Amino acid sequence: NFEDIDIYKERMRRQHDMLLGSLLEKSVYTKVHSYTHLINGFAIHLTSDEALDILRNVEGVRAIYEDVKMKKLTTHTPDFLGLPAGVWPKLGGPTTSGAGVVIGMIDTGINPFHPSFLAQASNGAGRGTIVKSGKFKGKCVTGDRFPETACNSKIVGAQYFARAATAAGEFNASRDYASPFDADGHGRQVT
16 A cells, blocks of 8 residues: 555665765765665765765675766657657557557656647647546646646656756756756757
């Protein structure tokens, strides 16, 4: 049941905090996130190579991965996936293909005002209604340039994750948004 899951996840978070507190001075790290769904782990921002060495030698720590910046790439998705030409019409065309399917993407953000994400209402004008599904458990987080109306029948959920960038001092409020909004235009490529 969901209550038991929440209790378990909170216990994991506390164990992460206790482990870190028992090994490191608070001044040398910032805990960014506890992972409690698919793996038992955490993300921290370190300011000391010595602290990294301490964590490498702790019994029970299986791996440490450095967060690295990746260059953004845009691909021609159908070619990249090897999809045959004409697959869209065979699956029902733009009106019924993908009905009920939720696709999750990790990207630099999304521009909900781009025409690609304008959901058509049943009368063909303006935004549509948000699709409610008993299976989809995502959420639509609002914020800078990402109003509540940004989520519709095309964008059914959006979140942003800036704690690591903030901890590393790389979140720039004059360029970055504290919301799922895409600041550099790349997000419009994800459809």
